[in-house]
Amino acid sequence: MIPAMEHFDSLSTPCLMLDRAVLESNCRLMAARMKKLGVRLRPHMKTAKSADVAQLATAGHFGGITVSTLKEAHYFAERGFRDILYAVGFVPSKIGEAAAIQEMGDALILLTDNMGAAAETAIRAAKLGRKFPMMIEIDTGAGRCGLDPVSEADDIVNLGRVIHKSAALELRGVLTHAGQSYHSTSAKGIKAVAEAERAGIVKAAELLRAAGLPCPVVSAGSTPTARHAKNLDGVTEMRPGVYMFGDVDQALIGSCSWDHIAVTVLASVIGHNRRTKRIIVDAGGLAMSKDIGPSEFDNETGYGTAMGEGGTPRPDRMYLAAVSQEHGQLALPGGAEPPWEEFPVGSRIRVFPNHVCMTAAAHDRYHVLDETGSVIEEWDRVNGW
Amino acid sequence: MIPAMEHFDSLSTPCLMLDRAVLESNCRLMAARMKKLGVRLRPHMKTAKSADVAQLATAGHFGGITVSTLKEAHYFAERGFRDILYAVGFVPSKIGEAAAIQEMGDALILLTDNMGAAAETAIRAAKLGRKFPMMIEIDTGAGRCGLDPVSEADDIVNLGRVIHKSAALELRGVLTHAGQSYHSTSAKGIKAVAEAERAGIVKAAELLRAAGLPCPVVSAGSTPTARHAKNLDGVTEMRPGVYMFGDVDQALIGSCSWDHIAVTVLASVIGHNRRTKRIIVDAGGLAMSKDIGPSEFDNETGYGTAMGEGGTPRPDRMYLAAVSQEHGQLALPGGAEPPWEEFPVGSRIRVFPNHVCMTAAAHDRYHVLDETGSVIEEWDRVNGW
DSSP states (O other): OOOTTOOOTTSOSSEEEEEHHHHHHHHHHHHHHHHHTTOEEOOBTTTTOOHHHHHHHHTTSOOOEEESSHHHHHHHHHTTOOEEEEOSOOOGGGHHHHHHHHHTTOEEEEEESOHHHHHHHHHHHHHTTOOEEEEEEBOSSOOSSSBOTTTTHHHHHHHHHHHHHOTTEEEEEEEOOOGGGGGOOSHHHHHHHHHHHHHHHHHHHHHHHHTTOOOOEEEEOOHHHHHHOSOOTTOOEEOOOGGGTOOHHHHHTTSSOGGGOOEEEEEEEEEEETTTTEEEESOOHHHHOSOOGGGGTOTTOTTEEEBOGGGSBOTTOOEEEEEOSSOEEEEOGGGOOOOTTTSOTTOEEEEEESSHHHHHTTOSEEEEEOTTSOEEEEEEOOOOO | OOOTTOOOTTSOSSEEEEEHHHHHHHHHHHHHHHHHTTOEEOOBTTTTOOHHHHHHHHTTSOOOEEESSHHHHHHHHHTTOOEEEEOSOOOGGGHHHHHHHHHTTOEEEEEEOOHHHHHHHHHHHHHTTOOEEEEEEBOSSOOSSSBOTTTTHHHHHHHHHHHHHOTTEEEEEEEOOOGGGGGOOSHHHHHHHHHHHHHHHHHHHHHHHHTTOOOOEEEEOOHHHHHHOSOOTTOOEEOOOGGGTOOHHHHHTTSSOGGGOOEEEEEEEEEEETTTTEEEESOOHHHHOSOOGGGGTOTTOTTEEEBOGGGSBOTTOOEEEEEOSSOEEEEOGGGOOOOTTTSOTTOEEEEEESSHHHHHTTOSEEEEEOTTSOEEEEEEOOOOO
């Protein structure tokens, strides 16, 4: 484990640090767990957005990945990834971008839950002389996107028929994401969500098959459900993403231990406010994001948790109590006096992100650390759209 | 005014749109107001991070600007800006970056509220054979950074002496930012904050002068206080920034009218969730940010407000009720049925950002619109660190 107080003088702050050994361990554990449960791992790269990380995350599995933007798909296709699922409802106007990615040799898979969008995509793909695999999005309790396998069973079958009949589309299967798993703090609660996710997506697959339609792929997964699922019978692939890095939110819901959080933000102390008892750092709302997800579970988590020795929170539980654009305010719970002497202006501190997908997106690279805490490499990221 | 429902088919979503006429009007009004109040305008470029915008924002004034990162300073220096204030507490370890910017011919001005940081900066600057102008940060009620002109008057004078005595530093003056102005919704309340900001920074300047120290520059400003200040006697420059663009937060506190918000996010409808009564768009937490500042004033503001005709909110007050990484959920207040037919999958909608500084930072460019709603140019941005 990396000592928390290394100064990393060569790095300009704020910046993103990635502990390679922790990342590798997280990837290995998930890959093994998916093997044991008999499913393919199609890691979601929306968190890491890095080809170097994707190499580690796909090791031991079939090499397929999941992305959240077509820009990510393009980036990974350029770097040799050949089986990419774009897991956001497809808009027909994006067909040109999708075709360009397909031309790079990539089997780009599209997603829909909407009859109009599927039909229009088929028309536009045909005009371009293209054929795309397409999956149907199913809602298994998250309440965001997807058709309900009970109340909208007919819609699922009808959508399946339209896709299957189109010469420009290939019905690949069904997909769900149990996003509600992020709001459960007990293993029992997450296990129940995982079973609802599994049962719901298998039910949707059976609807298609009962109607004589193909459904080779049954895709599910979030980091919490992938970690806690008892069995994945009927599921063929899982798409967790945040497990590679971990964050405060995942630690609080028991998806990872603190010392398995691989990404931190390195900040410099830029001031002491003795009146408000706050240590001011140069990691603010942009460097950390304004995601306050963990406040659902703990009132004194703010915008990030200061890292102590051994890759765990400090015994004094110092945290980022407030942020503005480029300023962060470290405080102790209850407004206690912070450790001024330990953190003179110019000293460095590492901060665990609340929600690493949001935090990492503000940074264009990772500073990769080896086991001794030395910065050994820079890995790029693909941001934006 | 641009029609809200133009489809902008040439643009890939989500993306940032900038209404040039509104921007120019916002810049002209602020420049004129600062002239009238007898102060120099040193616009804060942390919001726009764009040289094209900076050209408009500095028009009619002396050309100096304010930045929030050294990367911004470098970007603007490269593009010919020659009087740049880095308005975040300086850390001595950043002296190399600062020196590199100074070498480009730029008069980079540093900021501090800390004796140790100032002394160490002086030592390091001297080693490099450099001399930097430096200002002292003063707290006039925001409670973030800066010394208090009443309870820490001695510290201000002592810090001024250290800076003034150093051959590698030049005491340039005092600086404050009344960030508390963002939390007042009445013109009367903001006027009171503006007067506290003015009186406090002038008091700090007088402390230095009474001690025989120079204090040529007395710098204040936020968008609300610049808009509402009755007089700025004793202040020499103001540093508002967000006025160039405006956002939901500024509209709700009366700093701008809705039709003077220059920046919107263009999103595509990617799904309809009939069960939750939500229209799903491809502008999520990354494209909009997770800043929920306006919830301080209005419970149904969520993560952004849908734009209607004439550059104002829609009569049905549709807003971005929830976001995840790449998904946004548009809803009507009170959970009313949304206008499904008006927004089929694939249609476009523009969304006002809650806090444009945070929203814009996720995007690498502006799509600039003329008065007819045509996209005429792309302007770049400098993000990250």
